[in-house]
Amino acid sequence: MSDSSADSTSRPVVYAVVASTFFVGFGGGVVFPILPNLGEVLGISAFMVGVILSANRWTRLVANGPAGALVDRIGTRKPFVAGLAIEGAATAGYVVAITSAVPEFWFVLARVCWGVGSALVFATAYTITADVSDAGSRGESMGIVRAGITFGFPAGMVLGGLVSEVYGNVAAFVLAAGFAGLASIIAFFIVPETHVDSPDQSIKPWDLETTLPALTVGLVNFGLYFAYFGVLFSTLVLYLDAESTVLTLEVAGMGLEYGEQGTSGLLMAVSALSGALFTILGGKISDAVGARVPVLLVFLVTSCLGFAVLTVAPSLSVVVVACALVGAGQGGVGGPLTALLADLTPEDRMGRAMGTNNVFGDVGGAVGPLLSLPFAEAIGFDVLYALSATIPLLAGAILVVGIYSYTGSLSPTVEESIV
Template identity: 85%
Template sequence: MSDSSSESTSRPVIYAVVASTFFVGFGGGVVFPILPNLGEVLGISAFMVGVILSANRWTRLFANGPAGALVDRIGTRKPFVAGLAIEGVATAGYVVAITSSVPEFWFVLARVCWGVGSALVFATAYTITADVSEAASRGTSMGIVRAGITFGFPAGMVLGGIVSEVYSNVAAFVLAASFAGLASVIAYFIVPETHVESADSSIKPWDLETTLPALTVGLVNFGLYFAFFGVLFSTLVLYLQVESMTLALEVGNFGIDYGEQGTSGLLMAAAALSGAVFTILGGKISDGVGARVPVLLVFLVTSCTGFAVLTLAPSLGTVVLGCVLIGAGQGGVGGPLTALLADLTPEERMGRAMGTNNVFGDVGGALGPLVSLPFADAAGFDALYAISAVIPLLAGGVLVAGIYTYTGSLSPTVDESIV
């Protein structure tokens, strides 16, 4: 098949995946301005809030491996559709939780279900993309899909913050559940099977990819998720409260004053939107230069710079700049990093490789809230963000060492990386 023919065939599939993951991303985005503030809203302890925030990632820690193996065993379509549907049910569970007399139980249960669904979605979305894309355009394709997932987050965070402020938290959760349900409908009718033609019963659910490329990429993913989701997203609303920092907008004779939840929703949306834009750019640039590692290092430094900015004299301007830089760094790494994993992994093991990569990311995302919330209480936010600035630099060192050990080159080209 020619490159142009392959491109025309793969694009509709990729865009269908983007549409599905975009809408389910609303469910993840809506909750972030609300959940960290549950201590005040429902009287839940800071530790329990951390458990709720991280429950989906701890669940994915155990679900990612089986999800990846399942993809290599039965294909991508059924797990993708099922994962989206499970996420929709989980989002509806937030409505039950916030109206319940035991909200902690229902929030944890909903987050556990979300973890199972998202393990299936993440394992399949990137595997579908790897299946239908060529090496020369893989970075761009991975960036587009990751951007679709990421764009859902800022839209959801803006809506979550504003709807919860103007109407109620319940209304925000109902809105999120509606969009998540729409995602599974789109996937059911549009997304085809791309990975296997028949089931392979020889693949075991615990069969992970433990090659050096998978472990290297996974460790980088660990650091990014720990810093971005585990630290920034879990603490931003509390940081704004400590600094008494909110946003007021004036449009003509009308003024809108956002509380901490609304302001944090807008700031996290700015970070996620920046990430989505640079996810596409990062993947496209890595295709253009024919190498992934230099692009990855530039964006890791960008993420480091963003956390350093947050430690400066607090003002809304510096917080906005810091969030945008952190988002750009996180996003810019996303496309080239998953493309690099696909470059170095045989197609028949890509599901398992993505499962391994997701395990590392979710360990980072799960540890983040458990560590960052108590640390911020004890040492302050400046110390927390200063330490977080070092994490992307350590990830860069791991990346260079792992790739050099495996390929014998500090910056292998795309052609040299293909298995």
């Protein structure tokens, strides 16, 4: 796509993707404060809760490759709409699960289906954005779309935590399913086709992008997802319970106290909202300075500081600051990181490159709950969060080494990075 064409079509298409991904993100956010607490609610073991939380990501390990190849073969619109519809159906499965005599089975099945749907959504959303954006606006456009995918999370997590506290978990799951279903309806009517068809290309789970840029960006994504979703989001509700930390809101002169689910939902919302805001800012800054790496390093350090603050948090207000810092770091990396991958990848391989990046992120997000939940029980949250603070620093080192090896520069300009 030419620069002039990209300039004229980028914003409407980007906003169309944002509109549809927002609502599925909202539906996903509603359920997140509840799932880590299934051990308390249904008597499910900590290990099984970890399996449920990570099942969607393990599924995407298999689904991301075919999703990326499918995009490069048939285009973006049909996989995007189908993925959103599958996520809506999966969310409805939570209602079945929580009322079932075998909730573990239904929760895992629902999370597996969510994994298939989200693999299609993630591969298509970023590929659409890469298709319609030029180098000068790609960071901001990627940031806006990533914010759209995650921006529904804050409102959803607040509402999910509060609705589950006041009306029960079933009501929260029904609400989530409704919003996720709405997302697919919006996408059907407003999201256009943008990608070039290549009908001769194969679709295999192992058909991934194995270039040095894709592997470097993927490893950074692995670390971020491990620390953010795999550790912070998976353990926050249990951390609040262990620390006896809940939130009291003053409304019309009356103190309203919420339990650990409601409080964790609000804290996750603070983190996700911070991330959504900074993912746009990070991408815009990387466009303005004409380089991605320095911006990425600043936000990786920000994420590290957030986990460091969490290890010494003496009060709820400090926990809020820590969650906001971790979210800002995670979000600020998102726009420039996906833009960097798009800069270094040929257009006809973008679907595969995004699929590969998602594989790495999902490995991190899947391994995280399996390790962090039992580890927190055995060793403690302070040690867990202290170790998590080192992960963004390691990711930064990998980024610098990988990009230098490929480009010969510690901080290549956007023009030098374009393939």
